[in-house]
Amino acid sequence: MMAIDTDDSKSPRRRLQKIIPFHYCKIILIGFLLLCLSFAGVVEWFFRLPDDENIALFEARNFPSSLSLEERNAYLLAEQLKRKYTVRINTFRRNDLLKQVVGHYVTCPNIDNIQIIWSDLTNTPPVASFYGIPGLIIESTNSKVLVSKDDKLNSKNPRIQYEIHDVDSLNNRFRPKLPINTEAVLSVDDDLHLPCDLLDFTHNVWRQSPRTMVGFMPRMHGHEDGHFTYLDWWHVWRHGVYSLILTKACFLHQDFLHYYAGTRQPNYALLSASMPPPSSATKVKHSDQDETADTMRLVHEYVDKHMNCEDLAMSFLVANLTHLPAVWVRGEGISEIGHRGLVEGLFVKDQGISSNQASHYAARSACVDSFVSLFGNMPLTTSSSKVDRASHFW
Numbered sequence: 001m002m003a004i005d006t007d008d009s010k011s012p013r014r015r016l017q018k019i020i021p022f023h024y025c026k027i028i029l030i031g032f033l034l035l036c037l038s039f040a041g042v043v044e045w046f047f048r049l050p051d052d053e054n055i056a057l058f059e060a061r062n063f064p065s066s067l068s069l070e071e072r073n074a075y076l077l078a079e080q081l082k083r084k085y086t087v088r089i090n091t092f093r094r095n096d097l098l099k100q101v102v103g104h105y106v107t108c109p110n111i112d113n114i115q116i117i118w119s120d121l122t123n124t125p126p127v128a129s130f131y132g133i134p135g136l137i138i139e140s141t142n143s144k145v146l147v148s149k150d151d152k153l154n155s156k157n158p159r160i161q162y163e164i165h166d167v168d169s170l171n172n173r174f175r176p177k178l179p180i181n182t183e184a185v186l187s188v189d190d191d192l193h194l195p196c197d198l199l200d201f202t203h204n205v206w207r208q209s210p211r212t213m214v215g216f217m218p219r220m221h222g223h224e225d226g227h228f229t230y231l232d233w234w235h236v237w238r239h240g241v242y243s244l245i246l247t248k249a250c251f252l253h254q255d256f257l258h259y260y261a262g263t264r265q266p267n268y269a270l271l272s273a274s275m276p277p278p279s280s281a282t283k284v285k286h287s288d289q290d291e292t293a294d295t296m297r298l299v300h301e302y303v304d305k306h307m308n309c310e311d312l313a314m315s316f317l318v319a320n321l322t323h324l325p326a327v328w329v330r331g332e333g334i335s336e337i338g339h340r341g342l343v344e345g346l347f348v349k350d351q352g353i354s355s356n357q358a359s360h361y362a363a364r365s366a367c368v369d370s371f372v373s374l375f376g377n378m379p380l381t382t383s384s385s386k387v388d389r390a391s392h393f394w
Contacts, residue, residue, distance in 0.1 A: 010166040012364045027347065031261065032255050046069075051284070052267065053185075056326065058124050066184040067222045080180050080365045081112065081183075082182075082183065082207070083110060084110050084111065084112035084181075084182050084184075085110065085111060085112065085182050085184035085185065085186055085189060085199070085203050085212070085251070086111070086112055086114075086115060086180050086181065086182045086184070086185050086186070086254070087105055087111050087113070087114045087115070087158075087185075087369050088115045088117060088163075088176075088185055088187050088188070089101060089102070089105075089114065089115070089116050089117065089188055089189070089190050090117045090172075090173045090187070090189055090190065091116060091117065091118070091189075091190035092119060092190075093120055093123065094190055094191070095126055096182060097136065097190045097191045098126075098130055098190045099126075099130065099132075100118065100193070100337055101188075101190055101191070101192065101193060101337070102114065102116070102131055102133075102160065103131060103132070103133060104193055105158070105335040106133060106136070106158060106160070107196065108158070108196035108199060108200075109196070110196075110199070110200050110203065111158040111199075112156055112158055112159075112182050113159045113160075113161065113181060113182070114158050114159070114160045114161070115160075115161050115162075115176075115178050115179070115180075116161065117162065117165070117173060117254070118162050118163060118164045118165065119165045119167070119168045119169065119172045119174055120168070121166075121167075121168055121244075125138075125140070125162045125164070129203055136160065137159070137160070138160045138161065138162060139159065139160070139161045139162070140161065140162040140164060141161070141162065141163055141178060141263045143162045143179050151156050162179050163176070163177050163178050164177075164246070165177070169303070169304050170302075170303050170304070170308070170310040171260075171261075171300050171303050171304065171309060171310055173187065173247070173255075173311075174187075174252070174257045174261060174314055175257070175260070175263075176257050176258065176261065176262040176263075180254045182254070183210065183249055183253055183254060184203055184206055184207070184210070184252075184253065184254075185205075185252055185253070185254045185257060186199065186249070187247045187248075187249070187250050187251075187253050188248070188250075188251070189247045189248045189249070190338055190370040191337045192248065192334065192335075192336055192337070193332075193335045193336075193337060194216075194249060194278055194331075194333070194334050195332075197335060198331065198332060198333055198334070201329070201389060202214060202215075202216075202251055202276065202329045203251060205251075205327060205329055205387050206327075208254075209324070209327055210253050211253065211318075211322045211324060212252075212318065212322060212324040212326055212327055213237070213244075213245045213247075213248065213250050213251070213314075213315065213318055213323065213326045213327070214245070214250065214252070214326070214329060215245035215247070215248075215249055215250030215251060215252040215327075215328070215329065216245075216249050216250075216324070216326040216328070216329055216330075216331030216334060217242070217245060217246040217248055217250075217331070218233075218236050218242030218244070218245055218246075218250060218326070218328045219231065219232070219233065219242060219244050219245075219246060220235050220236055220238065220239070220241060220242050220243050220244075220382070221243050221244070221349075221368050221378075221380055222235070227365070227369045228365070228368045228372050228378060229313065229365040229368060229369070230312070230361055230364035230365045230367065230368045240384050241382050241383070241384045242326070242328060242382065242383060242384075243325070243380040243381060243382045243383070244312065244319075244326055244380055245315065245327070245328065246311050247310075247315075247328040248313055249331070249334070252314070252318065255267070256314065256317065256318055256321075259292065259296070259315070259317060259321070260296060260314055260317055261296075262293050262296055262297065265292075265293075266292055266321055275308055292321075293373055295375060295376075296317070298374050299307050299313045299316075299317075299371070299374055302370060302371075302374070306363065306366075306367070308363055308364070308367060309363075309364060309367035312364065312367050312368060312371060313367075313371060315380065316371045316375055316379055316380065319379035319380050319381055320375050320377070320379035323379065323381060325379065325381040325383035325385075326381075326383065327383070327385070327387060328383070328385065328386045328387065329386075329388075330386060330387065330388040330389075330392075359385040375387045
């Protein structure tokens with residue numbers, strides 16, 4: 001007689017009873033996770049900070065009711081321009097490089113205007129079709145519009161302008177002939193590719209220190225045998241201290257371009273608000289307006305004679321007016337077109353140190369020493385700070 005298995009734990013009904021509670025647990029767990037994610041999203045939305053595009057809208061809600069529509073629109077436009085910057089590209093007979101960098105910078109959303117500094121007295125600037133950018137319109141200081149009739153302006157792209165100069169001078173870099181709408185100006189060479197997000201981050205850093213120079217390539221000055229000298233990048237790397245930022249890629253206030261060119265007198269009332277009291281060990285010369293203009297005329301002559309150091313002259317001017325140190329920002333993602341890369345201000349090239357580089361540093365040292373005499377003091381202030389994104393620390 002066959003025995004009957006009375007254990008019904010293996011029956012379909014029993015197995016289903018064991019499986020169902022497990023599935024209930026999974027459903028409850030998934031539901032709980034979804035609820036947590038939803039709550040986190042609500043919290044993030046509630047405590048969120050408005051992005052740059054919406055800040056003006058948030059601020060507009062607090063407008064006094066007495067303001068007219070025109071006044072509100074003017075305020076909103078001013079706020080939008082505060083969040084944009086003008087790019088001034090210094091170029092000379094390197095149209096292939098210019099084409100590449102312009103093609104990149106037109107994609108950056110917070111660039112208001114691209115001004116190309118043209119000092120070539122022999123050749124004319126390339127027409128808009130040269131860049132291969134659909135809908136590109138280029139304006140020029142000679143009132144010509146270099147664009148074909150079939151092109152249409154894309155309002156989302158920054159405007160491009162040629163700033164054509166009558167003389168070939170390195171000083172043209174800081175002699176604006178075109179109106180600049182924004183307070184912030186990015187001075188950059190035609191062989192540098194800087195990511196858009198890095199530019200936006202650095203611009204935000206500059207907005208916290210608008211009376212100084214903010215950039216990616218620090219250098220340091222020295223003093224030896226009674227003369228001031230120009231030290232290379234490796235000195236910054238070894239000692240972690242710098243006193244100037246190269247204008248090869250640098251943010252600064254548009255006022256300093258006009259001060260350099262002599263087309264605008266320094267606003268000492270505004271500058272003094274950002275000036276700390278000088279140390280007793282530092283000889284500080286508070287130049288009046290006439291002295292500043294006279295000094296810059298001598299600086300222009302020196303730069304034209306030696307065809308060098310307009311960037312150092314700008315650092316001297318800013319430091320002499322504000323007595324503030326420059327700000328070094330980590331330049332992640334910067335590359336120099338035609339070379340293997342850029343590491344924190346040091347160009348990585350195939351060749352090693354050469355006699356040309358030695359003469360380069362000798363000439364730059366002579367510039368530093370001469371500018372100390374022209375300005376009447378050594379205004380450069382040292383700093384050991386470096387700004388980086390908080391997200392890089394975790």
